[in-house]
Amino acid sequence: MEGRLDVRKTYKLFIGGAFPRSESGRTFAVADAKGRFMANASLASRKDARDAVTAARGAQSRWWDATAYNRGQILYRIAEMLEGRRAQFEDEIERAEGVSARRAGAQVDASIDRWVWYAGWSDKIAQVLGSTNPVAGPYFNFSVPEPTGVVAAVAPQRPSLLGLVSVVAPIIVSGNSCVVIASAECPLPAITLAEVLATSDLPGGVVNILTGAPAEIGPWLASHADVNALDLTGIVDDGVATEMAVAAADTIKRVLPPSASAPDWSADPGLGRIMSFVETTTVWHPQGV
């Protein structure tokens, strides 16, 4: 059919498993690498951030109650769904980041493979980070890694998909829920990822994605008393990072600072991110008749 108009996607926020617009009604124009208009994305407000935290907290205990096996299966399904929709991601990345189709494809490959890698970690974290401890008395003593709770994260500006995946997956694999501020420059792959998450059996609220200005809503998340930890990976301004870290101190949040130098997103992630958001709980029980 010649001259058919395409039905453009509306890019909204992802909160509690649903796609609401910002309660402020605001949007911002997203341009591609050449400056041409791509879409209007929702400009998240502090109230959206607040709602996202509520959704994250509401979802977290159920997510942690699921078995590690179940969480791993869900992360793997996310990889399956991502693989199935890879063309859409490649297109968005190519246009937004101004990279070649090949480079966009490599980023999508790496993102899918990263979900698969983290899926496999789900039921191994306890074995690698936990222990039984040989205390000097008639007690059975063991330590288990438990999720810290709700993590607020700022995704890297680029790479817009792989960076987001590299921040979110290690947070949720251990049973945390998260509120993540997507790349401000290239937010669209984040919302498309939200669509993938919404179709992957991931319970609503486990991941909440806000598009907007990290410097505006970040500090509200940093000071929010119901957020347990802060991942500042995507904050580029040292001043904003310090401001957020100072605000986090009021409630003794765990803070992962921005990387000292530009991370190599293709490198083996190791356990550093997973460990940043788990708490070790140690249990004692007497052994006797």
Place this chain on the structure above:
Amino acid sequence: MTTLLDDGIATSNATLRRYLHGLPGVDQVGAEGRAAMLATRSIKAASKERAIDLAISMVDLTTLEGMDTPGKVRALCAKALRPDPTDPTTPHVAAVCVYGDMAAIARDAVGDIVHVAAVATAFPSGRASLAVKLADTRDAVANGADEIDMVIDRGAFLAGRYLDVFDEIVAVKEACGTAHLKVIFETGELRTYDNVRRASFLAMLAGADFIKTSTGKVSPAATLPVTLVMLEAVRDWHRQTGQRIGVKPAGGIRTSKDAIRYLVMVNEVCGVAWLTPDLFRFGASTLLNDLLLQRQRMRTGHYSGPDYVTID
């Protein structure tokens, strides 16, 4: 009698079992921890002197050997009345404890000054028919024993036949007449503190005047933690019924230091009301000499030696 029995707790094995198993349990590590902490109390000077005298007055001086003879029993009784011939201020012991067939000899030797406790009911194993056990009891009483130390049927207890154990105690108590009854659990065979707690309440329900840890023929015999559990039981029983029941650890208590640790435990778990031979006894033989040696040391200021206490 108590309202617990009136409530029908002992009408069947099932109801008795439900009652005993409904009692709060005992955590082994916690109980042993408390006993160990109480054992760190340091009792010195005047309080040590008084504790030694108290301990002496609580000893059931014991001989329970196959080779006991009238001569042996008479020597034991003489020592019971006059533990330290060099010091007439030394208190006499609470009782002598002998086999039932020696009770008459013992009674003749001690008169009314100390009690005569006889073991009965096929001591130490308890493996005989009820008729034999009751005959054993009546003989001892007829021969002059005013205290009977019976053993419970551990086989029945461990097999869950609580009512059989209960009925036996009731029958022996009746056969005692006016003699007072100590019920020996043989805690080394009961093995768990939960069992000791249940046995304590069972025995008190059945009419025991004293509950006693061991025969001294099985190891482990008395220990601080097992005695702690029994002291907690008599304390709780008193709160529920107003009755004070006595406790007797027996076997394995050899030194004054041990004895004083037991007294500290009685003091801090049950209170001063139990610090009397009417409610606490030591079943012991070698303990007495160590108490006497310590007493002499406190009197003279120097360490004493075995030549200064009598062997019997």
Place this chain on the structure above:
Amino acid sequence: MTFDYAPAPESRAVVDIAPHYGLFIDGDFVESIDGTTFKTINPATEEVLTEVTEAGAADVERAVKAARTAYKQTWSKMPGRERAKYLYRIARIIQERSRELAVLETLDNGKPIRESRDVDIPLVAAHFFYHAGWADKIAYAGYGDKPYGVAGQISPWNFPLLMLAWKVAPALACGNTVVLKPAETTPLTALAFADICRQADLPPGVVNILTGAGQTGRLIVESPGIDKVAFTGSTEVGRQIQRAVAGTRKGLTLELGGKAANIVFDDAPIDEAIEGIVNGIFFNQGHVCCAGSRLLVQESVQDEVLDALKRRLATLRLGDPMDKNTDIGAINSPEQRARIDDLVKSGEGEGADRWSAPCALPDRGWWYPPTVFTGVTQAHRIAREEIFGPVLSVLTFRTPDEAVEKANNTPFGLSAGIWTDKGSRILWMASRLRAGVIWANTFNRFDPASPFGGYKESGFGREGGRQGLAAYVKQEVV
């Protein structure tokens, strides 16, 4: 018949307190450059024990520099198996001098000699033994093997030498050097530890002890020469430190306050649970971050438990900490005593019922009788704020999930106790309680192999065990 225990005092002759102490920097005791002096006092008698130094800015700089030089030139070049042997030596010397250290701790802190002798000092030695064994095996722990460099450490007054051991042993085992400030009311065992480092021939600068108060602590935390900060103390100071460190690249671990729930179910072993409650809040006069300061008792057994508890509390012996039979010692300072008083008054004002054990308080020194508040709810200040004294708040619950909810309903998350005969319930509760340390059918157990630390405003990071090493090994996050 009564059974009064005659006084059984531990002898003071084993300690030798100098009239004045300087700072321990670069392997020697030196006089301060720009600091002042202050007194340390025996809280049981108000006697002045000695004069110690408050390190000033130049002193801090000197110590940090000594630690840096020792790190670069000696400690980071030394193979782990050699570092291990220093730690083993220190452990041995602690055992050898254990009587002296216990007496010193009791004189300076006010805790009963039985506690310092039987709990604190043995654990100190154990901590050094345990971490000595890690020194040449760090890579096996799973966090890499790069130390931070120079660690700035601030320890509290409630378990002075033990908290020092919790900081110094892992730091050294992982290859860091340290600058440590003990609490201003309890400096003496840290100074004795400095002497122990000398006796062990520890290379100069590896351990530096700077006595002082809040200002000295601030200077250490803010010093640019510090790579890692470790703090144990109040949540309020923890916040200040976290703010000060924000935006720097310094590592940080915090071990802060708590308001732990000790949960007693209707099927608990009652006598042992009572011991656990008593141990939970009255041990160390309640000066314990992980104290079981809230008793959550199942409503169906509250009368039985409270009766037994009050009878047990009446047998606690309060008095001279140097007496071997004392259970409850002195409150560490008049400031702390005033704070306890203030919170107790608020409890009475808010309508809770107060009961205190009938014990005679000595005329000199600072004391507080074991106190129990019943009729407490979550809305009372005494249920929310850390009192850090021998005051127990009793609340009730009906069901296990209500117990979990109430236990978790606090910004703190350090520890919790569970008393029940049912194993499946223990494991169910343990996975839902947001507390870093959970004691089931026991309380206040510590061990160098067992990681200790909190959730939420009780801090982050762990001390002890394999997981505790993560505090002193610099991990890269990709």
